[in-house]
């Protein structure tokens with residue numbers, strides 16, 4: 001009986017559902033065509049597994065930069081229902097993002113002369129569109145000779161040593177010196193001249209460091225450098241001293257070096273909630289992701305980092321001359337080759353670094369110039385944590401802590417405070433609680449960018465945020481205008497942080513093994529970005545002097561301070 005009745009009624013239900021689905025598809029198609037022009041795009045395939053730069057000069061760049069194929073990016077992306085944020089606060093931020101960016105985009109276009117050339121071509125990747133945006137192409141200060149960290153020594157310099165004011169300048173080389181430094185065993189014979197074309201990528205990276213950034217995002221050498229780190233034959237591996245957890249200094253045949261951090265836990269492992277931040281294991285993928293995030297924020301203050309699969313036996317055990325490393329190798333009960341080295345934490349049989357059975361994922365960071373060439377100064381962060389289970393730091397007890405910091409050099413002058421706040425925003429987004437110190441290049445004194453180093457403890461938890469990381473922003477209520485505008489841009493659907501981050505990370509060689517960051521970590525970035533903007537909004541409601549205007553600087557004509 002039941003069966004007999006079900007036949008016809010089921011058929012009509014199916015028919016109804018089919019009609020409904022057809023109608024919905026039609027509606028969706030119309031909606032897509034009219035509203036989502038910029039968001040309904042086919043994902044573009046990444047042609048290379050090697051991180052690319054977004055330079056116009058980059059031969060491998062696939063997009064067209066000609067103005068005829070492009071449409072104006074002044075038009076801000078349309079917000080859609082599907083893209084809508086959930087909370088009312090996020091919504092307000094969203095509107096605010098569009099309003100203020102619209103004005104400033106126009107201004108930035110004027111400044112960069114990019115009005116016509118910058119485009120948001122249908123089908124273009126979000127990452128490419130982001131890096132083409134005027135806010136990522138603001139003109140920097142003109143660089144003088146003193147604004148470069150290193151320079152190539154000329155024959156002239158070699159002749160009049162000590163007679164010029166440039167005497168104390170960090171000098172790299174003359175042709176003859178390069179030649180004589182090339183005789184060591186196993187290393188390539190050096191044939192570099194003053195001609196930059198003959199310089200290996202690591203040297204070009206060193207020569208490109210300026211007072212205001214560690215690298216120029218548009219420099220084609222960046223892609224060469226990451227490719228170099230990812231593919232060069234490993235010639236040596238010794239333990240890097242300093243720091244608390246195991247890391248190795250890797251040498252390449254043409255005298256380049258990299259800082260290696262091994263994979264110690266699975267990518268999905270969330271840090272145990274009962275573990276203090278200072279007991280957390282370091283993560284190789286956090287080092288890689290931090291480099292990408294810093295670049296996406298427009299900072300360019302982290303040395304390039306790339307992922308690589310190495311063979312622990314062939315690349316480390318057989319190459320190392322360091323007994324601290326070689327004597328700790330063993331074969332695990334599962335038959336994998338493991339080692340643990342010598343360090344303060346987690347260097348024991350209980351915490352081995354293991355291949356499978358030989359292959360191991362690692363991160364490789366480009367090394368900064370040697371300290372003898374470019375000494376660095378280490379600064380204790382005023383918002384350093386106590387690194388104790390029981391003690392609170394002063395900033396955790398005193399809500400007016402920033403008043404004192406603001407009056408204390410070097411934070412009382414120049415850009416130091418807003419630079420620190422940039423760093424804090426980066427740290428909050430990736431939940432890095434381990435920023436006890438930061439470094440600067442001594443040569444540049446106090447007028448320089450802050451080096452962002454050591455991000456092994458970032459991206460530990462995606463299900464939780466750590467508001468205390470934002471304390472400097474909350475307590476000082478100060479932020480660079482260019483930073484704020486880029487953050488607001490990254491909240492918009494067309495440039496959404498999680499999307500550009502996913503795309504950027506896909507360029508790393510290890511993305512072929514598994515995504516460098518899981519989806520929950522990527523969505524955490526969007527959530528945290530909204531939280532940062534909310535803190536800024538609260539600041540702006542209470543204070544006047546929140547924005548440090550580093551954009552207006554280039555725009556003498558305008559008196560508009562809309563943000």
Ligand SMILES: Nc1ncnc2c1ncn2[C@@H]1O[C@H](COP(=O)(O)OP(=O)(O)OP(=O)(O)O)[C@@H](O)[C@H]1O
Pocket residue numbers: 242243244245246247259303365366367368434453454455456
């Ligand atoms: N890319 C780099 N090039 C040169 N030196 C670097 C680089 N990255 C880090 N260092 C130096 O090596 C030191 C130790 O590195 P790192 O901080 O990553 O290790 P760590 O074991 O996490 O240290 P800690 O336990 O003190 O946080 C840093 O303080 C920094 O001075």
Ligand SMILES: [Mn+2]
Pocket residue numbers: 243434454456457
């Ligand atoms: Mn560390």
